[in-house]
Amino acid sequence: MEQARSSWVIYLSLGCALLFMLLPFPLEWRVFRPDIATLALFYWILALPHRVGVTTAFFLGIGQDLIEGSPIGLSSLGLMISVLVLMSNYQRIRQFDGVQQSLMILVLLMLTSGSEQWLRNGLEMPGLPWLGLIGLLSSTACWLIIRELLRLLRRYYEVN
């Protein structure tokens, strides 16, 4: 396996994506906020599955929970499951065109938030409102933009 190069770009971009969660949103509009951090994670998995994996997903989930103030680990499980699915299919998903890939990302996002919802039910925490599905759609709509941006970054810094 090649030597890892410029891997700081990966972690910096994931950190910046987490910062996006801190941007002020009106209370009632939070459901529409695209989940940039998860999308960035999916991109890095697709691009460099030998560098980024379940461990990164775990820590990203922890980061999300600390920012949200929810029980630690709540977001991790969903992320780890969908990352596993993505890692076992990345070669096929890479070949998809934009629309197909976006649909695949939507399915993965549903898997992520579905597992989180399941944990919330078990913990007797309030679940996401139905409008939350719109949030998944807005995340899906952002996928191609995020993919292009991160691809530029990856090529510029020759991340490997």
Add this chain to the structure above:
Amino acid sequence: MVAVQQTAVDVVGTVTSIVLAPVDAWDRLVAAMNSRRDLQDEVLRLQQENRVLKGQNQRLAALLSENARYKALLRSAQLIDDELIAAQIIAVSPDAARHIVVIDKGVLDGVEVGQPMLGEEGLMGQIILTGDRNSRAVLITDSAHALPVQVNRSGLRAIAEGSGMIDRLLIRHLPAKSDIRVGDLLVTSGLGGRFPNGYPVARVVEVVVAEGEAFALVTAEPISALDRGRYVLVLQRTVGSGAES
């Protein structure tokens, strides 16, 4: 675990202040460019408001001491002095299922878990996690939150649950023949010991009694504008020696 979360609140608070710094700077710039005339009007308005409030406060002081005398006569409750900590909401939790906010005051300012948070007009929520300089508070409309209230007009007691919607509180399990009407003011009842009694919470907007149902479904709208306004007060309770017997 809790220590990590407490540190995280502080980190979130600090980072948010940095992210929001340009917005704050812009606000300050706009404020600085307010014309002298506007400011004079504002000062005049505030002075008048202040006079009115001071007037009302005089009566309050008299009532409080009267109340204390009665309590002393009854040899009952301790006198409770309320102190307020002024704070600002600096962030809203990204978790769309919860109504949780971050404020810019923490343990170092005297904030503790369980203290009530007030808006200008009424109760907003309570503190659930404290860091050194920032804390997290849950709003009364969070769907995991409920508080004991009392109808101000009739003294009827009930539990107001958060609905997950920012402008709605629900009262379930109230007998269909209860004395509660649209427009009634709900205040904290003081039961449960978490919130002191007498703070305005919400106003009833709908009372639905379905045919044949044993319970009425009451909907109320919080008095405080929970999704607007950045300035809040955290209520610090100190038990005084006043009327203790």
